[in-house]
Amino acid sequence: MNKKNSDYKVEVKNLTKYFGDLHVLDDISFNIKKGEFVCVVGPTGCGKTTFLNLLTRIYYPTEGDLYIDGESADPKKHNLAFVFQEPSSLPWLTVEKNLRFGLELKKVPKSEIDRRVEEIIRLLGLEQFRNSYPHQLSVSTAQRIIIGRAFAMNPDLLLMDEPYGQMDVKLRFYLEDEVIRLWKELGSTVVFITHNIEEAVYLAERVLILTNKPATIKEEVVIDMPHPRDVSDPKFIELRKYITSQIKWW
Amino acid sequence: MNGKVKESGLGLDVEEFKRKKQKNAYMMTMLSVVGILSFLLLWQISVSMEWVNQKFLASPMQVLNLFLVKLTDASPDGNTLGMNVLASLQVSLTGFTLAVCIGVPLGLLMGWYRGFDSLIRPIFEVVRPIPPVSWIPLIIVWLGIGLQAKAFIVFFSAFVPCVINSYTGIRQTVPVLINVAKTCGASNFTIFWKIGIPSSMTMVFTGIKVALGNAWSTLVAAEMLAASAGLGYMILMGRQFARPDIIILGITVIGAIGMLFSSLLNIAESKVLGWKKV
Incomplete structure (x- = not known):
């Protein structure tokens, strides 16, 4: 598998999940190329978060599996990073220590941790907040720490679960650009879940549209537009309208 | 921007x-x-x-005067104030320290590991509501009437809040923080150590503070067991000699030392939980 699909960083094969009798995901298969930015959209409650939780092994699939570089995904072996919907910075650690947290858990050498954390602090402009605690910061800065912590891991796969769901449109635009910048500079592979179709079209190279529960992939839409994208570009609007029409279940 | x-x-x-x-x-x-x-x-x-009536209540000035006298004078209870304080500190600190050292880890482990909880909790739930002083007759049989016996009574009163608060604290760990560590590939023990314990610290300290209060309040009961020195003993002697000033001095010194320990505990808390107050 590894040799045949060496372009693929992630391969999802026949992923199925039941919670008791509740059939949440049904036979989902897709691949993600190295360094690709994929957005997953779908109706509310269709199982998007379950899908991500399966990818990170918070849940285990009922059937099927997820492979990273041809091997069954394992957070102990692979570098997975997750940006959760809820605030998830560790309140008792400073910004810098939060950024170091995942790397220290992975037992990355200290010199490498220093290098990566400094780079993330520089990229995200967090110098002045280095020794602050998350509760001292605004929501957007706290979320930047979480995004920074995830990118600092140099993850094989970065999973983001509606990370900007609670934010107003200005902050969202700002952080969307930030994620694009980090993704380009660090070359990570990203799966980004959102219910905001405009956000998906703005960010993704490819959008996966999920159906209602039990969710399966309805369609894959390739967004062939350079970054930064203009939300008022007719092509952008056309893509957004198309995905909206595909997502409609009513 | x-x-x-x-x-x-x-x-x-x-x-x-x-x-x-x-x-x-x-x-x-x-x-x-x-x-x-x-x-x-x-x-x-x-x-x-x-x-x-002055027979029932001494004035603050009388108590202050007695305090100065008792610094050097051993009468009427046979010990200077310093000797009484030292004897009480020995009892209460032995009991309290043991309670913290055993109770906090026990509560944390019970709160984190389901199997350990199932093993220990039934016994703990039976022992928990027993008033510390009701152990006195058994303690005399088991441990006699020395320091060990008195420290055990204090230990028991301080042990319960340490266990309960540590248990509750770690159970309240925010699931998303556990998932952060989990997605970094951390083992259950690492998550317990790096996420569970820091998360529980607020409740742990509350438990230790309650334990400290309990330890001091049980001191008099423990020294009723049989003592020849101690603040509780001094209070009992004050009752026997119908000297309200001795009783009030004993109570005040217990209160003052309790407050001193609370302050020390607050300093320790602000070191550990300093991030909350920044």
């Missing part, structure tokens, strides 16, 4: 907030001092004006 503009604004607000907080803390300290002084004044007046 809007985010950055916001942040610089926020930075100023933090400074302003800190200044206000300091001023507020000063005001609160002054209010506490005024409260204590008013209480002492009212007490002195009520005894001096004989609103209360």
Whole structure:
């Protein structure tokens, strides 16, 4: 598998999940190329978060599996990073220590941790907040720490679960650009879940549209537009309208 | 860019907030001092004006006078104040320290590991509601009437809040923080150590504070067991000699030492949970 699909960083094969009798995901298969930015959209409650939780092994699939570089995904072996919907910075650690947290858990050498954390602090402009605690910061800065912590891991796969769901449109635009910048500079592979179709079209190279529960992939839409994208570009609007029409279940 | 503009604004607000907080803390300290002084004044007046019979209540000045005398004089209970304080400290600190050292880890482990919880919890739930003093007859049989016996009574009163608060604290760990560590590939023990324990610290410290209060309040009961020195013993002697000043001095010294330990505990808490107060 590894040799045949060496372009693929992630391969999802026949992923199925039941919670008791509740059939949440049904036979989902897709691949993600190295360094690709994929957005997953779908109706509310269709199982998007379950899908991500399966990818990170918070849940285990009922059937099927997820492979990273041809091997069954394992957070102990692979570098997975997750940006959760809820605030998830560790309140008792400073910004810098939060950024170091995942790397220290992975037992990355200290010199490498220093290098990566400094780079993330520089990229995200967090110098002045280095020794602050998350509760001292605004929501957007706290979320930047979480995004920074995830990118600092140099993850094989970065999973983001509606990370900007609670934010107003200005902050969202700002952080969307930030994620694009980090993704380009660090070359990570990203799966980004959102219910905001405009956000998906703005960010993704490819959008996966999920159906209602039990969710399966309805369609894959390739967004062939350079970054930064203009939300008022007719092509952008056309893509957004198309995905909206595909997502409609009513 | 809007985010950055916001942040610089926020930075100023933090400074302003800190200044206000300091001023507020000063005001609160002054209010506490005024409260204590008013209480002492009212007490002195009520005894001096004989609103209360002096046979039943000594005035603050009498207690202060006795305090100075008892620093060097062993009569009437046979010990100077220092000897009584040392004896009580030995009992209460032995019991309290053991309670913290055993109770906190036990509560944390019970709260984190389901199997351990199932093993220990039924026994703990039976033992928990037993009043510490009801152990006295058994303790005399098991441990005699020495330091061990008295420390056990204190231990028992301090042990329960340590276990319960540590247990509750770690059970309240926010699931998303556990998932953060899990997705980094951390083992269950690492998550317990790096996420569970820091998350539980607020509740752990609350438990230790309650334990400290309990330890001191059980001291008199423990020294009733049989003692020849100690603040509880001094209070009992005060009752026997019908000397309210000795009783009040004993009570006051217990209160003052309790307050001193609470302050030390608060300092330790602010070291560990300093991030909350920044």
